[in-house]
Amino acid sequence: MSVSAASIRRQAKDGADFGKCTPTMDFKLGRPGRKATEGTFLPTDKLVAGGQQDALNPNIITNEICNQLTNVCDANEAAKTKCQQAKAKVAAAGVKDASAATIFNSALGF
Structure with a gap:
């Protein structure tokens, strides 16, 4: 039986305990309702995402995650x-591509 990353309680070496969530985001092209060439951001953890829609601006998603x-x-x-x-x-960084997700996730230790 596999365990999703979202179900594992994450505690970083620096004492950051994310509780019940894995606070990461991803960047994907062509999500439902978007053009195949349009990239958007979304939290990867279903609990974090709640009803959040994907966003063209990564800052909307980082704000939601926090x-x-x-x-x-x-x-x-x-x-x-x-x-x-x-x-x-x-x-x-002012970027709106996959590097924004990498910057955010890496800064959190993921």
Whole structure:
């Protein structure tokens, strides 16, 4: 039986405990309702995603992920701080391609 990454409680070496969530995002081309060449971002964890629609702007998704750490994930303060730092890195990079997801996920330790 396999276990999804989203079901594993993640605790980083720096004490960041993401609670019930894996706070990562992905970038994919051609999601439902989008052109095959249109890339969008979405949280990878179903609990984090909730009813979130995909977005062309990665900052919308990083903001949602960081909010969900408080709202549904039961993450600790170290995790919330780390998420805010990762969100700032994506905003500073100013990119709207797969590299935004890599920047965010890497900054969180994924």
